[in-house]
Amino acid sequence: MEQGVGPSIAISFTVYESLRSFWQSRSPNDSTVMVSLACGSLSGIASSTATFPLDLVRRRMQLEGAGGRARVYNTGLFGTFGHIIRSEGLRGLYRGILPEYYKVVPSVGIVFMTYETLKMLLSSIPTSN
Template identity: 70%
Template sequence: MQTEARVGVVVDGGAAVGRCQEQRHIGTAAHLAAGGFAGAVSKTCTAPLARLTILFQVAGMHSDVATLRKCSIWHEASRIFREEGIEAFWKGNLVTIVHRLPYSAISFYSYERYKNLLQTVPGLDRDSNNVGVVRLLGGGLAGITAASLTYPLDVVRTRLATQKTTRYYKGIFHAVSTICRDEGVKGLYKGLGATLLGVGPSIAISFSVYESLRSYWQMERPHDSTAVVSLFSGSLSGIASSTATFPLDLVKRRMQLQGAAGTASVQKSTISGTVRDILQREGLRGFYRALT
């Protein structure tokens, strides 16, 4: 970052330009730090629901349909409190926090780089009317890059969050080393294909719903607070994209647990194999287990 600032001084021949660029880079670092801290706080506050979601998503791997029908949020929350203690609601949260900052930093950095690269393509340059396309493609590529580079932490989080009274994985580093020992390095990337398949549609749906809602709202009620419009538009676009790509997220979680804790795989560790198993055992409803 400092190098870029110095280059700016040399090329433009003015110290003021260099100072402006340096301030912009400092602002970026502060923005990333603030975003990472805010993400850590929000993830910690919602960690109990996140763990319940993961447990519901993978319940069908080891339970029959009759048992699954009896399962409820209250029932599972009561079991966690009774058998594991209240702190168990935050199992895997430390990994989520550790995952948050590099994911945000990689997304932010790669988005800017992809956007600049795309603008060199004829028809997508800065003077064209395809700014939305550049943002959409840049966001998708940045999401794929960040998800790929930080994916092992996502696998570790799932493994830790699904442990109940027996602890096979004792922490982040122990989980990484144990997975590599038991399953090889490829064990850290189980389910990555399902994740990457969901990144593009998720960003596309979120982007289009957000822009459509915000534009319509501002046209109908131009005097409403911009912050309120952005908040509600962002929330609804997030719900829409999460709902649309939830089946892929569930498939990913199932694949991440194949061969966990030294056990043999009970399902085929491919996307198509996992999809077939869910359809046969649970039907279409199985793909939306824990959506609420």
């Protein structure tokens, strides 16, 4: 399992369930597929925003020295965070997040839409006793 996947999934599910509960408390009869898609998409944005800096640092450390690049992040995780903040500012920790959103918004939205659809379908299947 890739590093960062666990926290990302935990954040996605937490945000999704919170948004879905909030929506259902406001509109109890409105549990459409589009609500699941919207809540899932927003949860993907939240999880990506929370975990992106750590993922960026991991990628930068992996690419260091590759293809003749200079080695600048040889101080470990916290040193790499510090170097990025000193040289690029806090915005540097989110460099490249828009393409991440382009990937995550539809994919996580579809995952939760499918999750809710399968929950509905499986709960309507009669059990044989």
